[in-house]
Amino acid sequence: MQTNTPSDTAVVSSPSSSADSPLIDCSNVTRTYTRGGRSVFGSKRTGQTVTALDNVSLQIHRGELVGIAGPSGSGKSTLLHLLAGLDTPSSGSLSIVDTDVSNLSSRQRTRLRLENIGIVFQHFYLLPSLSARANVAIPLVEKGWGKRRRRERAAALLDEVGLGDRTTHKPGELSGGEQQRVAIARALATEPDLLIADEPTGELDTATGETIMGLFDELANDRAVVMASHDERALSRTDRVIRLQDGVRLDDA
Numbered sequence: 406m407q408t409n410t411p412s413d414t415a416v417v418s419s420p421s422s423s424a425d426s427p428l429i430d431c432s433n434v435t436r437t438y439t440r441g442g443r444s445v446f447g448s449k450r451t452g453q454t455v456t457a458l459d460n461v462s463l464q465i466h467r468g469e470l471v472g473i474a475g476p477s478g479s480g481k482s483t484l485l486h487l488l489a490g491l492d493t494p495s496s497g498s499l500s501i502v503d504t505d506v507s508n509l510s511s512r513q514r515t516r517l518r519l520e521n522i523g524i525v526f527q528h529f530y531l532l533p534s535l536s537a538r539a540n541v542a543i544p545l546v547e548k549g550w551g552k553r554r555r556r557e558r559a560a561a562l563l564d565e566v567g568l569g570d571r572t573t574h575k576p577g578e579l580s581g582g583e584q585q586r587v588a589i590a591r592a593l594a595t596e597p598d599l600l601i602a603d604e605p606t607g608e609l610d611t612a613t614g615e616t617i618m619g620l621f622d623e624l625a626n627d628r629a630v631v632m633a634s635h636d637e638r639a640l641s642r643t644d645r646v647i648r649l650q651d652g653v654r655l656d657d658a
């Protein structure tokens with residue numbers, strides 16, 4: 406388990422933040438990559454430098470279900486990783502849940518994610534040897550909760566996503582849609598304000614994808630849900646879609 410210094414906990418937003426302020430405030434964000442690390446130089450491709458995101462601005466509020474779309478290589482994952490606090494911009498400003506993430510250390514971003522952000526991936530990433538309930542409880546272990554409290558909370562979350570009768574099943578005994586719902590329940594364990602999902606319906610058949618989108622729609626009532634997707638059917642269920650091409654927002658171009 407990770408121990409946190411006082412400066413780590415200081416990054417967590419205060420509950421006094423305004424209800425109207427955006428959960429995500431991204432202003433003129435650029436992210437460049439180089440093969441050996443990040444670069445401060447370059448536009449588009451210069452030698453080994455790639456501009457994956459180019460001067461992107463957006464705001465996302467509580468209550469919104471927002472899609473991020475674009476062709477392969479357009480910068481969706483790069484943007485999602487920034488919004489999830491997994492990465493920091495090369496330039497520009499990015500605030501997540503009233504916290505300026507631009508200059509946070511990796512440890513401080515870990516803390517921010519644990520307190521405020523749930524993440525769902527295309528491939529679920531459940532631990533195969535653990536029950537659905539134990540998988541959902543993993544973030545609560547990191548938060549230091551006792552076993553009984555963790556089990557109760559995990560069972561309640563599985564009930565919330567319609568898997569109340571599957572708590573002791575292992576991932577291998579569940580369908581793809583059920584596994585994704587376990588992954589969503591796990592992402593919700595710490596009651597995050599922000600749920601980030603990368604291709605959440607990519608592994609699922611159409612009907613199961615629809616079920617997951619219905620769940621996201623409900624979950625966005627009292628938090629923000631942001632999902633990157635190639636799936637136009639899933640994107641049509643969102644409140645709005647931010648479209649990227651070559652790292653640029655199409656509606657800004």
Ligand SMILES: Nc1ncnc2c1ncn2[C@@H]1O[C@H](COP(=O)(O)OP(=O)(O)OP(=O)(O)O)[C@@H](O)[C@H]1O
Pocket residue numbers: 438439440455456457475476477478479480481482483484
């Ligand atoms: N770690 C990295 N190092 C170097 N270049 C990278 C890195 N990650 C992404 N890129 C490049 O940045 C650009 C955007 O990539 P990104 O993965 O964000 O696109 P994407 O829209 O998510 O694509 P896909 O739909 O195929 O997942 C691409 O040109 C990609 O090759």
